[in-house]
Amino acid sequence: MEVKPLQKIQQQPWQKYYSDAELNLELPEVSLYSLLHESAVKYGDRPAITFNDKVLTYGELKKRVDCLASSWKSLNFQKGERIGLAVGNHPDYITAYYAAHALGLIVVQINPAYTPRELLQILDDARASYIVVNSRSLQTIQEISDFYTCKYIIGSQIDEEEMSILHMEKLIASGEPLEAPEPIEAKEDVAVIQYTGGTTGKTKGAMLTHFNLMTNVIQCFSMYKEKIILGEETVLAVTPLYHVYAMTGAMNLGLYIGANLLVIEKFDTDEVLEKVKEYRPTMFSGVPKMYITFVNHPKIREYGLDSLKICSSGSAPLPIEVIKKFEDIAGTKIFEGFGMSETSPTTHRNPVHGERKVGSIGIPVPGTDCRIVDSDHNELGPNYVGELLIKGPQVMKGYWNNESETKQALQSGWMHTGDLATMDEDGYFYIVGRKKEMIIFGGFNVYPPEIESILYEHEDIKEAAVVGLPHDTHGEIVKAYIVPKEGRLIDVDDLQNYCYAKLTPYKVPKVFEIRDSLPRNGVGKLLKRLLVKEEMERREEENERSDN
Structure with missing residues (x-):
């Protein structure tokens, strides 16, 4: 059933929290590679990545990206081909991600811990030509070699004796700096395929364009800009970068503002807290499990969480009691929000410059429209529970090779979230639950x-x-x-x-x-x-x- 057209509303209640400039954001139609290029020009000698106490500057990161892209180009990697990234949190993930975008390749996000069945399902659906692997995911892809073969396997942190793969460090060392990136149609060209669950239980790939993802970076920045000092922030990047939430909220946003990405490979509570104590990060995009673990750590007050000034939570609702405990410990607010793989991901956030309502997902980020509808797609007023629908420039192009799921999710330009929500008189939204979980x-x-x-x-x-x-x-x-x-x-x-x-x-x-x-x-x-x-x-x- 088609969604009924919205009646013209002069002003949504949440719009009063934004300036005219925020309501009319300038959204450049550029590639994700240009994000790194611009930051390398502005912040060339500043730290871009800190990993295992080693620092990579913006200039050094840009050079590695360009040399890797150049080597791939010499191997005839073609625009529009899919490349799986099954690496996890490591500088190689970031290097491969931006090198892929320099050539117009489509990044397929892959959890390196996937089982052979899960990996085969994604590679087969995306028809990936290439995959970047670490030792863990290399073993998995070798197990499915009888069922699926990539043109090239690129190894990150792989021992030299592995002869069936191209070693990333060798590719970087042998590559000349890229002369020019591949031209991109930002609104049309897909940058990332982010897989998520389907209504039938089969995974489906959300196609996120360069414009979708760049837009969401700018939308997030507009929400936080009053607290951000360009070129001076440190982002705690421990949430997996292969997940859309950290990809946008930690990596892409972090590089956009010239931050130092404090990259941590896996979430070990004591290790993370030691890094917090040493490097004093200022921004953190976490998930509920991390916040729950923090507040239950017996010595949490000894690690200096008060360095954090911008904290967000994603992937699932964060219990209010956990919010209160964390904020008491860290002395900073957690700005709750909402997002989906299909929306790049952020659509809502409690505003930094306005009232923060604990338990709400806040207000729509600039440029985003929302409505709550009943089962017949009639729009509901404040304080009624219905399905949350979203429209905005960050909403996906559709599902990869899946027209039926695309038609079900995107109707008349509105993304049907499958989430039950309500809005109060001030325009703040609250997630009540999943339609299927009610x-x-x-x-x-x-x-x-x-x-x-x-x-x-x-x-x-x-x-x-x-x-x-x-x-x-x-x-x-x-x-x-x-x-x-x-x-x-x-x-x-x-x-x-x-x-x-x-x-x-x-x-x-x-x-x-x-x-x-x-x-x-x-x-x-x-x-x-x-x-x-x-x-x-x-x-x-x-x-x-x-x-x-």
């Missing part, structure tokens, strides 16, 4: 984030996840999965009584399960579907036993 108990709508927020307030709970499970009488029942804090014991009956004191009875979980951990992906995003899958498989086994 629980219907006896005809009542139950939104998991509300219950999870209550559970996180409990002094003995470290993590919580709430899901709906099929039930013969009620349609669905609420189940909560709980991870206690270290050394704490939780009595389920006491916990249920605690919930009854804070929630309407139909919202209270009917089942609790205490666990050592919750399933998460490489970015730290909670995978509730795995919890539901485990439960359904367990039920099926129990039914089979009872039948026998």
Whole structure:
């Protein structure tokens, strides 16, 4: 069904928080490679990347990118071909990313920890011609060599005896500086394919153009610019760069403002905190798992988190109790927001220069329009719950080689997020839950984030996840999965009584399960579907036993 055209609205309520210049951002139609080029001109001798205590300046980074791109060009890498990056957080990822854009290649983001099945699915769908690998992902791609073959495999941090690959350092050393980058049509040419889950369970690739991604960098900068000193910031880049959130919010934004990217390969709490203490980063794009781990660290106040002045959280809702604890420790605000792989990713953010409403995703970033609609696509007013729709220059071109999913997601220019949200009278938005995750108990709508927020307030709970499970009488029942804090014991009956004191009875979980951990992906995003899958498989086994 097509979305009904919007009636002309003179001013949306959130627009009052922006100046005329912010509402009419200048959005240059340039390639992502030009971002690095311009920063190298402005900040050539300043640190661009710090990794394992080694520093790479903007001038040095630009030279490595140009030499790598030149070597690839001599090997006949062609504009529009797909190149997978399965490296993780490392200077080689950043070098390969911008070298690819210098030649007009399309970057396919790949988690180096993917299983052979997952890697094969993405390479086969994207029809990637090349892939950049580290030792971990090299082993995986070798396992699928009978099913998929790339033209070239480029090795990052790979031992010399590996003869089936091109070594990145050799390519850089042998390449002459690139004479000129490949011409780019910024609004049409795809820069990145970012894979995300599909409605059928099959992964799908969001096509993000150079214009989409550059626009989102400028939109994010416009939200933070009052706190940013160009050429002076240090960005803590520990969230995986192969995820769109860190790719834009840490790497692309960081290089755009001439920041030093403090790149950390993996999230080890003590290691990260030691780097924070030593390098005093000023900006951090984190995910809830990281903030939860920080606030539960026994010596967290000894590491100098007060150096941070801009913190954001993405990939999943951040419990309010965690926000309060972190802000008390660090003395800085977490600017909550919202984004999707399909929107480059940021669409909303609590404004630096306006009111910050804890628990909200803030207001649409400049140049973005939003609406909340019911199941018949009628627009809803403030304080009503419906599906969040988004329109803006950061919204993807479509899904790679998937017209049916594209038509379902993009209707009349509006991105259907699949998220249930509400907007208050001031134009601040609140995510209530995923349409698919909303629980219907006896005809009542139950939104998991509300219950999870209550559970996180409990002094003995470290993590919580709430899901709906099929039930013969009620349609669905609420189940909560709980991870206690270290050394704490939780009595389920006491916990249920605690919930009854804070929630309407139909919202209270009917089942609790205490666990050592919750399933998460490489970015730290909670995978509730795995919890539901485990439960359904367990039920099926129990039914089979009872039948026998």
